[in-house]
Amino acid sequence: MVRPTHAVVDLHDLTANYRAIRELLDAGAGASAPRIIAVIKANAYGHGASRVAQALEREAAERRVSPPLLACADIEEGVELRAAGVGAPILVFGALSVSDLDGVFEHDLTPTVSSPAAARALQEAAAARDVRLGVHLKIDTGMNRFGFRHDNLGATLPGVLRSPHLTVDAVYTHFATAEDRDHLLFERQRMRFEAVRAASAGLGLAGAWWHAANSAALLRDRRTWYDAVRPGLLLYGIAPPLVDPDLRLRPVMSLRSRVVAVKGMRRGETAGYGGRFVAPRPLRVALVPAGYADGLDLRLAGRGSVLVGGVRAPVVAVSMDSLVVDVTAMEANPGDEVVLLGSQGTAHIGAGDVARTIGTVPHEILCRIGSRIERTYNP
């Protein structure tokens, strides 16, 4: 039984996006093109992490190339991927200091070391098992989140590098403002990371590989490609806000529902909780069984729209389990398809459009599609 409101995830589109990124990198850098670390944290931005990982692995097997590295947010996400049979290398981005580290060893995950305390905990755990653990080292170049401060490595790194059971396989950083061309922090972060790289031999990091670029950075500046890039958004077919990609992307997920009822409103009547929407004239409205419990934002009321009959129908009210939309301008009947995200006829509503409407980033629109929404997969 599939609810009328459901998400359709097209894995052909996902692998097409992956290939498009691969081609862009190969065209730009030839033999020294970077590897791709496919970012599938947060359940692959709501698309289903195991299915996305399996599709990428299948695609690599068909093309007889090695699968991409995968990246997730925490150990628990990595363990879930392994339980689904995913064999590709998995990098864990998140901080580890309050996590159970067993999963790293039992499920062959590559942790990020982003503080001296995390390094000590991993060293102890690896020593207890008498194994050598490969890790990626995170440098904080200005995001002021996880990572070793870029300007204090002389003091903090020696302790990490002395750990006999840890090997620093890679060094990375993360940009805070890559999509904003006017923000000076991007260039500052890039230069700081360059400085660390230039000093890598002296710091004891020779031989490590380097990565920095999220989707926006990889589109914007080839100098951030290094040995690997870390696209998330691009894989799912969404261009980062403010960036115009020279890359053909296909949105992977659409969110669909059906009209359950159509009714009239008289002028001056209100719809929904709080009575905030007042009909300015007689209207026909349609009820759609999807609401904020499904991840739709309350702020879409009076701002957003959905597609009915290939035309945009304004959202009038959002409740927990339903939407009221204005269908005065079009033909609408119970049972008709409603598209909340995706294409209908020639019209399209993208995650970027919805994000702009309510003042957020497309990542949030995708991640918030609720757990009540069943994902159906193609193929």
Ligand SMILES: *Cc1c(COP(=O)(O)O)cnc(C)c1O
């Ligand atoms: C989420 C994340 C990415 C991917 O970001 P996109 O904007 O979706 O490309 C890359 N690197 C790190 C460390 C991240 O946390």
